[in-house]
Amino acid sequence: MSAVLESRAAGPTLRQKLAARGIDGATLLVLPCVALILGLFIYPFLYGLMLSFEPKDGSLFGNYARFFSDPFLYGTIFKTLRLAFPVTLLNLLIAIPIAFRVRLMRRQRLLTTLLVLPITLGTVLVAEGMLFYFGPQGWFNRAMMAVGLLSTPISVLNGYWGVFISLVLTGFPFTFLLTLSYVTGIDPSLENAAATLGAGPAARFREVFLPLLVPGLAITFCLSFVQAYSVLPSAVLVGDPANATRVISIAAYQAAFEEYDYSMASAIAMIMGAVQLLVVVAVLGCRSLFYRGPAAGAKG
Amino acid sequence: MTVGPATFKQLHLQGVRREFDAFTALKGLDLTIERGEFIALLGPSGCGKTTALNCIAGLLPVSAGRIMLDDRRVDVLRPEERGFGMVFQNYALFPHMTVRKNIGFGLRMRGVPKPELEKRVDAALAAVRLESQAEKLPGQLSGGQQQRVAIARAIVVEPPLVLMDEPLSNLDAKLRLEMRQEIRRIHQSLGSTTIYVTHDQEEALSLADRIVVLRDGAIRQVGTPAELYALPAHLDVADFMGFRNRVNGELVGMEGEDALLNIEGTVIRGRMRAASASKAAVAAIRPDDLEPTGTDSGIPVRVEAVEYRGRGFHGVGVTASGTELHFASPHPLQRGAAVRLGADAGRVLVFGDAR
Numbered sequence: 067m068s069a070v071l072e073s074r075a076a077g078p079t080l081r082q083k084l085a086a087r088g089i090d091g092a093t094l095l096v097l098p099c100v101a102l103i104l105g106l107f108i109y110p111f112l113y114g115l116m117l118s119f120e121p122k123d124g125s126l127f128g129n130y131a132r133f134f135s136d137p138f139l140y141g142t143i144f145k146t147l148r149l150a151f152p153v154t155l156l157n158l159l160i161a162i163p164i165a166f167r168v169r170l171m172r173r174q175r176l177l178t179t180l181l182v183l184p185i186t187l188g189t190v191l192v193a194e195g196m197l198f199y200f201g202p203q204g205w206f207n208r209a210m211m212a213v214g215l216l217s218t219p220i221s222v223l224n225g226y227w228g229v230f231i232s233l234v235l236t237g238f239p240f241t242f243l244l245t246l247s248y249v250t251g252i253d254p255s256l257e258n259a260a261a262t263l264g265a266g267p268a269a270r271f272r273e274v275f276l277p278l279l280v281p282g283l284a285i286t287f288c289l290s291f292v293q294a295y296s297v298l299p300s301a302v303l304v305g306d307p308a309n310a311t312r313v314i315s316i317a318a319y320q321a322a323f324e325e326y327d328y329s330m331a332s333a334i335a336m337i338m339g340a341v342q343l344l345v346v347v348a349v350l351g352c353r354s355l356f357y358r359g360p361a362a363g364a365k366g
Numbered sequence: 367m368t369v370g371p372a373t374f375k376q377l378h379l380q381g382v383r384r385e386f387d388a389f390t391a392l393k394g395l396d397l398t399i400e401r402g403e404f405i406a407l408l409g410p411s412g413c414g415k416t417t418a419l420n421c422i423a424g425l426l427p428v429s430a431g432r433i434m435l436d437d438r439r440v441d442v443l444r445p446e447e448r449g450f451g452m453v454f455q456n457y458a459l460f461p462h463m464t465v466r467k468n469i470g471f472g473l474r475m476r477g478v479p480k481p482e483l484e485k486r487v488d489a490a491l492a493a494v495r496l497e498s499q500a501e502k503l504p505g506q507l508s509g510g511q512q513q514r515v516a517i518a519r520a521i522v523v524e525p526p527l528v529l530m531d532e533p534l535s536n537l538d539a540k541l542r543l544e545m546r547q548e549i550r551r552i553h554q555s556l557g558s559t560t561i562y563v564t565h566d567q568e569e570a571l572s573l574a575d576r577i578v579v580l581r582d583g584a585i586r587q588v589g590t591p592a593e594l595y596a597l598p599a600h601l602d603v604a605d606f607m608g609f610r611n612r613v614n615g616e617l618v619g620m621e622g623e624d625a626l627l628n629i630e631g632t633v634i635r636g637r638m639r640a641a642s643a644s645k646a647a648v649a650a651i652r653p654d655d656l657e658p659t660g661t662d663s664g665i666p667v668r669v670e671a672v673e674y675r676g677r678g679f680h681g682v683g684v685t686a687s688g689t690e691l692h693f694a695s696p697h698p699l700q701r702g703a704a705v706r707l708g709a710d711a712g713r714v715l716v717f718g719d720a721r
Contacts, residue, residue, distance in 0.1 A: 255454050259454060263451075
């Protein structure tokens with residue numbers, strides 16, 4: 067105790083110094099979270115990383131060398147990008163105008179509830195539904211033939227577009243809800259101010275909304291992209307998993323559960339993570355070129 | 367060098383109504399504003415003054431009626447086509463633009479060439495004394511500085527009409543006084559027409575050429591600050607102009623212009639301001655005008671409380687029937703003392719019950 071008394075005479079105690087930096091008893095409440103992240107994320111990640119450097123052939127980089135020398139494997143990177151990029155971009159482009167309309171509506175809750183449903187249903191159920199809806203005897207083809215737009219059923223499924231549609235369906239609500247929260251976060255008086263200063267609707271969007279939205283849209287893009295990039299069920303169920311929609315997660319799945327090569331599967335998972343990280347870092351890097359502060363009016 | 371619509375001689379509001387679902391915020395406003403005037407829309411919150419301003423700016427469509435600039439109809443135009451300048455209560459500065467960009471925004475939207483734009487922005491920055499803050503973002507400025515940016519942004523386009531929505535309500539008392547002078551100075555140096563919304567009668571009295579008092583979506587009285595201060599036409603207006611004492615009485619007769627009002631047995635004289643269908647009437651008196659008479663005339667009260675106010679004393683008395691009266695006294699009074707209160711006939715306003 068004498069040490070405490072001494073330091074009290076000399077100046078602030080250790081406890082006061084820590085409190086000044088925002089560390090106090092309540093900081094301990096963060097520990098369960100840290101434990102959870104360490105146990106469920108950091109440890110498995112490091113374990114997988116180590117595992118990926120222990121291939122069957124015994125060399126350190128054997129898995130990675132094999133992946134990048136086999137077009138059947140490294141091609142999956144681009145096949146997945148070819149799906150995830152346009153899907154994410156399309157979702158974002160549809161979400162923005164709808165969010166701008168919805169922000170003016172009074173009963174937003176009903177709409178948001180309806181939109182949350184597909185998220186809770188999951189990709190498998192949506193893919194199942196598509197199998198019936200777009201199937202040869204499904205509503206889509208029968209309706210098209212009844213109207214006379216089609217003479218024979220077309221097959222949307224079992225290919226690139228099947229997976230594309232399923233990803234749009236399952237990804238849109240998420241993208242939209244995020245976008246909506248960013249759009250409604252902008253103080254409406256900013257738009258009014260721009261209007262009284264002579265800015266038409268297009269100029270208001272370009273000069274006021276877009277610059278304030280870009281940071282939020284970048285985050286939305288990243289989160290939606292990561293979701294789309296890790297597609298697996300719909301690529302198998304409504305896609306062409308042997309060829310056009312052989313996405314990277316299928317390659318990882320096959321390595322793990324068909325070849326029983328966990329080391330190779332870990333390596334593929336690491337490559338997948340690295341690609342996602344690259345895209346996210348690139349997008350967030352561009353974000354820093356824009357204003358990133360409160361999108362409400364300045365303080366009163 | 368004027369960009370946007372040409373100047374005007376008169377702005378007319380003709381039966382301007384605004385309804386929100388079942389609620390009528392404006393019940394048919396009729397008002398003519400001369401070019402160069404400083405008009406204050408004064409009223410308590412919820413009286414429709416901000417609604418009126420938003421209708422003029424075009425941010426709210428009118429439900430009925432017309433807004434005319436001379437013989438040009440403007441209520442059908444979108445806000446960006448009207449070319450009015452507006453200063454918002456929360457300033458509504460674009461947070462991602464520097465002060466200079468904020469002020470130049472309106473000129474850029476009007477396609478003013480860059481050299482002229484820079485010159486006019488510099489002039490506007492000088493007018494609000496913010497030259498040194500030009501490259502900062504709004505978030506880095508104090509409230510008063512943001513306010514001045516908002517004013518500069520609205521006036522730099524030299525709008526024929528400047529609309530201000532309680533622009534000083536977010537500032538502290540000292541800054542409010544300074545900005546009040548600033549706003550008046552800018553208005554005079556530009557010769558623009560200004561409509562200024564406020565709930566603060568002191569602000570309205572000190573700034574405006576004419577004051578429009580609104581209540582429940584309707585105009586109660588229009589007049590110069592002096593007219594409104596001395597002779598409010600309506601009890602609500604009197605209330606707003608500092609007539610804190612309101613005493614019920616009975617009309618017992620007229621003597622020329624003066625009404626004789628019997629208040630709890632004492633007859634006092636006052637100016638008749640609104641006719642009465644029955645004998646019931648209300649006298650409105652400012653605390654500063656009500657003083658102990660020192661004689662046996664006047665309304666008898668028992669002193670409840672006395673406060674020292676620097677130049678004199680402020681007393682609260684209670685009449686026999688329990689009505690509270692606020693009055694001024696040049697000398698201290700004992701609590702519980704019995705005094706009689708009176709005021710000059712010209713300082714007592716009598717309002718009948720006819721509304």
